[in-house]
Amino acid sequence: MLLLSLILHGVTFIFLFLLYQKLQENKERENVIEQKEKEIDELFHNYLVEIKEENQKFTEQINKMKKQQDKQRTQQQQSKESVIEKEDSTEFEEEPFFTKENFPDELDYEPLIPQEEHEPVYELTMESRVMHLYDQGYSADQIAKQLNVGVTEIELMIKIHTQLSN
The missing domain is CATH 1.20.5 (Single alpha-helices involved in coiled-coils or other helix-helix interfaces)
Structure with missing residues (x-):
């Protein structure tokens, strides 16, 4: 009977210890999430x-x-x-350039003929350009200078993209 009580107490303590660890892990996760929220708010x-x-x-x-x-x-x-x-x-009147006498009967007009059609040009979005440069190893400052955009905007794009991709 004593042995059974000790075993039950041991199992209970192990169970409580495991629950305590799970609770600590959840608190750590919450702290990490709060920290990320603060970072995003600051950005x-x-x-x-x-x-x-x-x-x-x-x-x-x-x-x-x-x-x-x-x-x-x-x-x-x-x-x-x-x-x-x-x-x-100095009042004087100007005569119109074309009058009935000097107006040509037929105009030399040829409509423009469209030249060969070119392939459509696709323009990259700001986010894709930022992430392309970031993947090549450029820092946020370098990207901002190259694209003539604010550094915080670049940092924000990188931060959000990395969080969404994870």
């Missing part, structure tokens, strides 16, 4: 900050261009007004 946050900075630069450039265009318009209007004033002082 998205950095990406959004970079996009905001680029948008601000872009709006500043647009505003500068608008100011330049407004200056050009005012200059053009002023020059047109001066030309109109000069024309008013």
